[in-house]
Amino acid sequence: MAEAVDYSIFVAKDDDGLSQMSLAIDGIDCAACIADIEQGVKALPGVVRARLNYTTHRLSVAWSAEGSPAEVVDKLEQLGYRAHPFTGRVEEEEARRAQWLLRCLGVAGFATMNVMLLSISVWSGNVTDITPETRDFFHWISALIALPAAAYAGQPFFQSALRAVRSGKLNMDVPITIGVSLALAMSVFETAMSQPHAYFDSALMLLFFLLAGRYLDHEARRRTRAMAGNIAALRGEMAHRLDAAGTPVRVPVQALVPGDVILVAPGERVGADGRVVAGLSSIDESLVTGETLPRALKPGAEVFAGSLNGEGALQVEVTAGGQNTLVDEVQRLLDGALAARGGYMRLADRAARLYAPMVHLTALLSLVGWLIAGASLHTAVMIAVAVLIITCPCALALAVPAVQVTATGRLFRAGLLVNAGDMLERLAEVDTVVFDKTGTLTLPDPRLRLPPGVAPGLVALAGQLALSSHHPLARVVATRATGGPLADVTEVSGQGVTAQVNGQEARLGSLAFCAVAPPDHLPSDVSLIAFRYGMHGFVIGVEQALRPDAKDVVEALRARGLGLRILSGDRAEAVAPVAAELGIADAKAGMKPADKIAALEALKAAGHKVLMVGDGLNDAPALAAATVSLSPASGAAVTQAHADAVFLGRRLRPVQAAVEGAGVAARLMRQNLGLAVVYNIIAVPLAIAGVVTPLIAALAMSGSSILVTVNALRAARGGRKDEATDATPAQEVLA
Amino acid sequence: MNVLVFLIPTALLLGFIGLLAFLWSLKSGQYDDLDGAAVRILQDDDLKT
CATH class of the missing domain: 1.20.120 (Four Helix Bundle (Hemerythrin (Met), subunit A))
Known part of the structure; x- marks a missing residue:
């Protein structure tokens, strides 16, 4: 790829005139990688400093005038690491x-x-x-x-x-x-x-x-x-922006502004919301709306960031996010849902609201009580202050955070990244789990369904032919290729690709293009692509596959007594088989974002606490409206931002781990609060009686704190690493 | 008991030096990459090959 890449928005200048950039790096798995990366990057002309943070997998690079950020990224790619620059203002603040x-x-x-x-x-x-x-x-x-x-x-x-x-x-x-x-x-x-x-x-x-x-x-x-x-x-996420001369330049999507025209190649994801100005294609909006059938596009049509372009190249004029009807709608619903959720009060704060007035009242009462009993003002004040010190909520303030830290660490090992601090408390109260279908119960990448009895050699040939096509369906078939792309492949626009193989014509494309009869072994919800090689012709179905452990996880959740539902934006024909296979009776299809919210509100009104698991942009408001929400790492960016936790990998198991972990954590939190109360029941009468010395106060305080911390450590047990990370996060995102 | 007049300030001074050392190590970023520090020690990049 000779195309220029413009990373300038990630680059910061420092006082010495050096340019600096931070990159997230994927593929670091051993200590030797540190030397590899740092020395490799430092060898580039102009690079003055390269320092890898092994804990966060980030590289910070500084270079003088002659260096360039694209060279750094290319060099890392040569070394075998995937890298992408990023800006982290929030993280700097937190650091x-x-x-x-x-x-x-x-x-x-x-x-x-x-x-x-x-x-x-x-x-x-x-x-x-x-x-x-x-x-x-x-x-x-x-x-x-x-x-x-x-x-x-x-x-x-x-x-x-x-x-x-x-x-x-x-x-x-x-x-x-x-x-x-x-x-x-x-x-x-x-x-x-x-x-x-x-x-x-x-x-x-x-x-x-x-x-x-x-x-x-x-x-x-x-x-x-x-x-x-x-x-x-x-x-x-990169986009090809057309500059004034009409040459495409690769820029990060963050650098796009309304009015820019971007080029979307066949099979590429649309980088920003916008309007088609030139080109004909169809577009797969499953990540946006949950709908798995492609939509036809012509100039003037609206497209949304995250949709997958079909067979034709498009020129899209970027519009401001707020101008899109769908995105606008999602944003509006999101604001409403977020405002509604603000009412949740954390366990610790609820305890504080009860505890603080009680403590101060007790201190006041012991002051007044001792005065009435005839003690001197000095003694009475001393005792009142001793009561305050003894009741100072050391154990109480540690009770909840200590459990949260250990439980979050356990979920981290199970492949779950927790965004919201009070997520565990809310998750523990859940009695209903609502799943989105596309990309949540099913894998983000589709699966092939081959007709029975087809020779593997033919499938591999179809795969090789598919390598030359940009059509989304062909790209799935291309995963079966065993060799490189074929020579002299011609693409017939809107129909398929064809090539001569050993003197015979091979075709891959629409059913009519390959002269193959519609199959009877495939259900109606499967997308079809046909292949013909000489006298052999067959149809390949491409369908959404369930996550490998979806069935087990759904069973386990049901066994825990949770109500299960599906709310999908996809068609009923696509939802029904999934619901049937998982045994979920309550499945609704064709839900718009507002419908999903309405369904959740109805559930909440009926007294249910709802866990929403979804990945699409259309799920974002529903995630915000639910009591607690999870999203797979392959989901839309907005959706992840509003999920309480994000899970990694191809499996659904982290969802089960989250529910189990939250159960354990909530139990330990209550135990800890109980311990803190018991401590107070013992210590407060002593303080009121006036027998507490500083020595006793010190012992009581450290004793109770250590007790709740040790109890909290029990939340760290369990949470296996092996299951969740069978696929590395980055592979998953690429898929 | 006069010795206390010397001993306690000395103890405090030593403790204070420890605190300053901690604050310095914090400021110079020694806690930013704990996992990295553990493996960097094994690198032979200071040897002439």
């Missing part, structure tokens, strides 16, 4: 946040260790012979360390609490902030009054544990996000 959390964690860790060193001396001194002067000295040093450290390391909680209070809500960070600030304030006061107890260590330990939980949570999310970003980048 900065991760660093910030880690810095806070480091500061909290340092301060906790040093204050604990002093606190333990004080505790042992209190029961032996420490002098009040030494104790005060230790307390003042603790204050000196704790106050700035807490002010710095507590920022993530203070900011979040402030945001919550401003919007009139309560989250876990509100009691954390109040608890930490009160503990510190009271400790400073006690130190000034030369009293024996100060809670500097408790306040810092609390921050340290919570930051650890928050950082792990953030990292787990970031890892799946990076993986999903790579998959998106490696689709490498």
